[in-house]
Amino acid sequence: xxxRGVLRLGEVQIRVMDMEAAKTHxxxxxxxxxxxxxxxxxxxxxxxxxxxxxxxxxxxxDKPGLDHFAFKVYDxxxxxxxxxxxxxxxxxxxxxxxxxxxxxxxxxxxFLPTGQEMHLYAEKEYVGNTLGEINPGVLPDEGVIRxxxxxGLDHCxxxxxxxxxxxxxxxxxxEFDLTEKVVDENGEPRLMFVxxxxxxxxxxxxxxxxxxxxxxxxxxxxSTQDHVHASDLIGKYNIPVEMIDRHxxxxxKTVYYFDPSGNRNEIFCDGYTWxxxxxxxxxxxxxxxxxxxxxxxxxxxxxxxxxx
Amino acid sequence: MYKIKVLGSDLLQTTTSNEPxxxxxxxxxxxxxxxxxxxxxxxxxxKVRVIDGSFDxxxxxxxxxNNDLVENGIVLACQxxxxxxxxxxxxxxxKRRMG
Ligand code: FES
Ligand SMILES: [Fe+2]
Numbered sequence: 001x002x003x004r005g006v007l008r009l010g011e012v013q014i015r016v017m018d019m020e021a022a023k024t025h026x027x028x029x030x031x032x033x034x035x036x037x038x039x040x041x042x043x044x045x046x047x048x049x050x051x052x053x054x055x056x057x058x059x060x061x062d063k064p065g066l067d068h069f070a071f072k073v074y075d076x077x078x079x080x081x082x083x084x085x086x087x088x089x090x091x092x093x094x095x096x097x098x099x100x101x102x103x104x105x106x107x108x109x110x111f112l113p114t115g116q117e118m119h120l121y122a123e124k125e126y127v128g129n130t131l132g133e134i135n136p137g138v139l140p141d142e143g144v145i146r147x148x149x150x151x152g153l154d155h156c157x158x159x160x161x162x163x164x165x166x167x168x169x170x171x172x173x174x175e176f177d178l179t180e181k182v183v184d185e186n187g188e189p190r191l192m193f194v195x196x197x198x199x200x201x202x203x204x205x206x207x208x209x210x211x212x213x214x215x216x217x218x219x220x221x222x223s224t225q226d227h228v229h230a231s232d233l234i235g236k237y238n239i240p241v242e243m244i245d246r247h248x249x250x251x252x253k254t255v256y257y258f259d260p261s262g263n264r265n266e267i268f269c270d271g272y273t274w275x276x277x278x279x280x281x282x283x284x285x286x287x288x289x290x291x292x293x294x295x296x297x298x299x300x301x302x303x304x305x306x307x308x
Numbered sequence: 309m310y311k312i313k314v315l316g317s318d319l320l321q322t323t324t325s326n327e328p329x330x331x332x333x334x335x336x337x338x339x340x341x342x343x344x345x346x347x348x349x350x351x352x353x354x355k356v357r358v359i360d361g362s363f364d365x366x367x368x369x370x371x372x373x374n375n376d377l378v379e380n381g382i383v384l385a386c387q388x389x390x391x392x393x394x395x396x397x398x399x400x401x402x403k404r405r406m407g
Contacts, residue, residue, distance in 0.1 A: 062370035262350015306345030
């Protein structure tokens, strides 16, 4: 495996207006494992099969949205190399010293042209998935996999002005591949999907009218059965659903729903395997319905407008 | 039971103090341009102005409303509960469109 640069989306910090409701949503219903509450009231979660200490952080605020997202990189040397790449690209980088953020090694912090705060880090405390590393078996104890049966945080979708510039940073400096794009009538890309792995996307960025918009954070499920099970729980708990369908783009089976502060979440399974020699797929805006939702071939108005 | 009159429409919707007025307003969506998204006060697309009547509100994003606006009746319908009959104006959908 030659993946030795940027590895994955390792963390999102999401603002919520009602922490108790958010804890019920992310912890009890979705089944993420609550790891810690710090002195500032930030609450830390991980999904069962993630090995690092946490991947989702909730912060109380008077408005929902995304405080920051962070990608994990292979090692500290990669971090050093990427820092000069980001600076050469023309973006200012500040360093967050080791230990300043809970359980984290040093980080690079910078702002994307689309306005979001992004971090890169190489170290976060390893806690494992409860199975251990020697003869680990396949199934954790009862109660470890629970709620929506989420395996891990997968990707996020953000929007803002200069989406093409943000994407250029991912392609040229972080060495992602452009897997899919949605283009307007002039052939201009408006929604772009990029991958640093064999997944169809690790982040998506759309052109949007304001800096720092958050469209959704997405979580990976194992199977179609788990997807149906999670959808049944979404119904049981009366969580507002936007769409249950399949994406044309990335081909994943999806559910979009909202947390108690109006942040959009996604759970998905399936999708294809991406390799660096795969061609970029192009969808056109005049065909957006099946590109977005290939079963219903219908896009709810909120999908393009509701962002936090 | 309270009645909601929508400015510019002859439709009268009914609501109770237990459910957000968005639920009632949405029934007339063919007649006036009300939108619904997150239903949790986060995205702002259900913004309306209450011109007449009293109401309670739940959590609403400070990106879309603040105390001054709420005092002027500008609220998110998914987080607004009637305490009397209401007259409501549907505000143009917020233009934070991506893509
Ligand atoms: S529907 Fe999102 S704020 Fe009301
Ligand atoms: Fe997604």
